[in-house]
Amino acid sequence: xxxxxxxxxxxxxxxxxxxxxxxxxxxxxxxxxxxxxxxxxxxxxxxxxxxxxxxxxxxxxxxxxxxxxxxxxxxxxxxxxxxxxxxxxxxxxxxxxxxxxxxxxxxxxxxxxxxxxxxxxxxxxxxxxxxxxxxxxxxxxxxxxxxxxxxxxxxxxxxxxxxxxxxxxxxxxxxxxxxxxxxxxxxxxxxxxxxxxxxxxxxxxxxxxxxxxxxxxxxxxxxxxxxxxxxxxxxxxxxxxxxxxxxxxxxxxxxxxxxxxxxxxxxxxxxxxxxxxxxxxxxxxxxxxxxxxxxxxxxxxxxxxxxxxxxxxxxxxxxxxxxxxxxxxxxxxxxxxxxxxxxxxxxxxxx
Amino acid sequence: xxxxxxxxxxxxxxxxxxxxxxxxxxxxxxxxxxxxxxxxxxxxxxxxxxxxxxxxxxxxxxxxxxxxxxxxxxxxxxxxxxxxxxxxxxxxxxxxxxxxxxxxxxxxxxxxxxxxxxxxxxxxxxxxxxxxxxxxxxxxxxxxxxxxxxxxxxxxxxxxxxxxxxxxxxxxxxxxxxxxxxxxxxxxxxxxxxxxxxxxxxxxxxxxxxxxxxxxxxxxxxxxxxxxxxxxxxxxxxxxxxxxxxxxxxxxxxxxxxxxxxxxxxxxxxxxxxxxxxxxxxxxxxxxxxxxxxxxxxxxxxxxxx
Numbered sequence: 001x002x003x004x005x006x007x008x009x010x011x012x013x014x015x016x017x018x019x020x021x022x023x024x025x026x027x028x029x030x031x032x033x034x035x036x037x038x039x040x041x042x043x044x045x046x047x048x049x050x051x052x053x054x055x056x057x058x059x060x061x062x063x064x065x066x067x068x069x070x071x072x073x074x075x076x077x078x079x080x081x082x083x084x085x086x087x088x089x090x091x092x093x094x095x096x097x098x099x100x101x102x103x104x105x106x107x108x109x110x111x112x113x114x115x116x117x118x119x120x121x122x123x124x125x126x127x128x129x130x131x132x133x134x135x136x137x138x139x140x141x142x143x144x145x146x147x148x149x150x151x152x153x154x155x156x157x158x159x160x161x162x163x164x165x166x167x168x169x170x171x172x173x174x175x176x177x178x179x180x181x182x183x184x185x186x187x188x189x190x191x192x193x194x195x196x197x198x199x200x201x202x203x204x205x206x207x208x209x210x211x212x213x214x215x216x217x218x219x220x221x222x223x224x225x226x227x228x229x230x231x232x233x234x235x236x237x238x239x240x241x242x243x244x245x246x247x248x249x250x251x252x253x254x255x256x257x258x259x260x261x262x263x264x265x266x267x268x269x270x271x272x273x274x275x276x277x278x279x280x281x282x283x284x285x286x287x288x289x290x291x292x293x294x295x296x297x298x299x300x301x302x303x304x305x306x307x308x309x310x311x312x313x314x315x316x317x318x319x320x321x322x323x324x325x326x327x328x329x330x331x332x333x334x335x336x337x338x339x340x341x342x343x344x345x346x347x348x349x350x351x
Numbered sequence: 352x353x354x355x356x357x358x359x360x361x362x363x364x365x366x367x368x369x370x371x372x373x374x375x376x377x378x379x380x381x382x383x384x385x386x387x388x389x390x391x392x393x394x395x396x397x398x399x400x401x402x403x404x405x406x407x408x409x410x411x412x413x414x415x416x417x418x419x420x421x422x423x424x425x426x427x428x429x430x431x432x433x434x435x436x437x438x439x440x441x442x443x444x445x446x447x448x449x450x451x452x453x454x455x456x457x458x459x460x461x462x463x464x465x466x467x468x469x470x471x472x473x474x475x476x477x478x479x480x481x482x483x484x485x486x487x488x489x490x491x492x493x494x495x496x497x498x499x500x501x502x503x504x505x506x507x508x509x510x511x512x513x514x515x516x517x518x519x520x521x522x523x524x525x526x527x528x529x530x531x532x533x534x535x536x537x538x539x540x541x542x543x544x545x546x547x548x549x550x551x552x553x554x555x556x557x558x559x560x561x562x563x564x565x566x567x568x569x570x571x572x573x574x575x576x577x578x579x580x581x582x583x584x585x586x587x588x589x590x591x592x593x594x595x596x597x598x599x600x601x602x603x604x605x606x607x608x609x610x611x612x613x614x615x616x617x618x619x620x621x622x623x624x625x626x627x628x629x630x631x632x633x634x635x636x637x638x639x640x641x642x643x644x645x646x647x648x649x650x651x652x653x654x655x656x657x
Contacts, residue, residue, distance in 0.1 A: 004434075004435070004436075004654075085440055087444060137628065137631075137632050140632075141632035141633070141635055141636045142635040142636060142638050142641070143628070143631045143632040143635045144578075144581065144631060144635065146387065146440065147574060147577060147578045147581075147627070147628075147631060148628050148631065148632075150571075150574050151571070151574065151575075151578075151624040151625075151627050151628050152624075152628070154570075154571050154621070154624040155621050155624050155625060155628075158617040158618070158620050158621045158624075159617070159621075161617045162615050162617035162618065165617075166615060281448055284444060284448070285448065288441065321455070321456050321459040323452055323455035323456040323459070323566070324452075324456055325452070326448070326449075326451055326452020326453070326455060326456065327449070327452040327453050327456045328452075329448060329449075329452060330391075330445060330446075330448040330449025330450070330451070330452045330453065331449060333441075333444070333445040333448060333449070334427070334431070334442075334445045334449060337431055337435075337437040337438070337441055337442050337445060338431055338435055338437065340437065341435040341436065341437065344436075345436070
């Protein structure tokens with residue numbers, strides 16, 4: 001029988017090899033799925049792994065989708081490393097989008113383009129506020145953060161729905177539940193003509209650097225992770241677990257809110273009920289596949305963005321449901337968790 | 352007055368969805384396993400059940416398909432968590448994310464489909480009692496079976512040897528192992544049983560509760576069911592009561608809208624989620640109270656000899 005044997009130390013090779021193996025297994029299952037459905041698997045592989053990178057425009061779109069995923073995942077990595085289970089990033093993202101829209105809607109023809117800064121700041125604060133509710137309920141009432149943060153996603157989506165069909169509804173919008181289009185001044189500056197890539201990607205990459213420094217080069221970041229790995233040791237060292245909880249949730253809420261702000265003031269350009277696109281949940285997978293490491297998450301955010309674009313292309317070109325994206329995302333997390341066993345255990349045949 | 356009878360009837364109906372799933376999750380947690388995948392299992396079971404009814408015309412086969420789908424996903428979850436020692440929270444999340452994606456993928460062709468004529472159930476004689484009749488005796492048989500199930504679970508957990516073994520596995524897997532019980536096999540059985548009940552609940556949603564298929568139609572009921580086990584401090588009878596309470600909160604919004612209460616519908620839709628948060632905070636406020644009642648090894652992996 002196949003047996004697991006604990007390794008004395010986690011295997012460094014498998015730490016990095018496991019996401020690749022997981023991707024390989026997911027692709028294999030994907031190919032089998034295409035064959036089973038009578039679709040050409042080569043065409044399937046192409047829409048997922050070649051078409052999203054084959055032209056400058058496609059690369060731009062890949063970046064546009066990878067940016068929010070990366071930002072949210074960076075915050076979640078801080079959370080998960082602190083053993084705080086924030087799975088409601090989607091709600092924090094929505095609140096960031098709502099708060100940013102509140103500022104963006106104040107702009108008019110005469111506004112300077114510096115208004116982008118308050119727009120983004122509002123997004124950060126909105127996300128922090130929403131995550132702060134979870135932190136407060138956990139801190140003050142000991143309420144499970146997994147369930148609270150997730151319930152708040154539903155509340156945030158309903159709040160968004162109310163706002164766009166009530167107070168901020170565009171009077172000239174043919175009765176669609178959406179806000180008016182934001183003034184051009186609030187648009188996040190774009191990098192090139194003919195592509196939707198904005199300075200958001202630089203903000204996200206700066207976030208990578210900041211999170212790396214915070215986690216691996218500051219005392220606060222160290223305290224955060226000790227609390228996650230060994231709560232008793234952290235207590236003994238005098239690291240406050242309450243502080244770790246608040247830091248983790250406020251950082252991840254702020255990052256998710258920032259992603260929401262960049263999205264409404266960037267590619268979307270108005271507040272609509274379609275703002276929540278599942279990035280908050282997909283970012284959980286990005287964080288895990290990227291090993292909760294800032295650099296690893298750059299790669300996994302790009303990969304997840306490929307899944308999104310591949311799903312859209314599979315719908316338009318191969319006539320497959322767009323939800324294919326969700327299937328592959330879920331499969332990837334499953335296979336990753338299974339492959340991660342190899343990091344800590346060796347497989348042995350034993351009688 | 353008639354409208355109150357209907358409100359009670361609707362409450363029992365909505366409560367049944369939550370009760371079935373939450374009793375399943377209770378079995379898991381009594382054995383020490385938290386399955387955050389309830390939402391995903393219920394979604395897959397909802398589409399499996401719906402598709403089975405559309406193709407075969409038999410509600411019973413629909414429920415069986417739902418149970419099968421829930422149990423199958425739970426089996427995958429259990430194999431990963433129990434044999435490969437993966438993190439329970441992360442694996443449960445994977446089930447939820449995969450379940451949401453997979454059910455949407457499979458369900459695309461079923462969105463506009465209709466099921467055969469739905470049967471009306473009523474208990475002869477009793478249904479003619481004014482008020483009480485329409486409130487209590489015109490329900491789907493599963494509503495009554497759920498109450499029996501809760502009673503059976505109480506009996507099983509607290510009056511049988513097998514139930515004692517199950518609880519010991521959740522309290523102290525090391526002791527159970529030392530006594531020679533196959534801890535991991537017992538945990539897997541509990542996980543699969545829990546998944547089957549979540550599956551039954553999911554199928555009940557798409558076959559009886561709102562007889563149609565829409566992407567994401569479980570709408571957080573799996574997560575509310577998870578919260579319910581904590582509210583109930585892991586007691587089956589309280590799970591049942593809590594489920595009806597939350598069923599009532601869910602249904603209250605329609606009642607209020609019918610009464611012409613001037614609140615935007617979105618705020619009424621928020622009610623069950625807000626109520627979950629509030630009650631969770633109130634119950635968890637006293638850590639001792641939780642610690643006394645919670646299975647001691649909940650969420651902790653067990654690997655013999657490690």
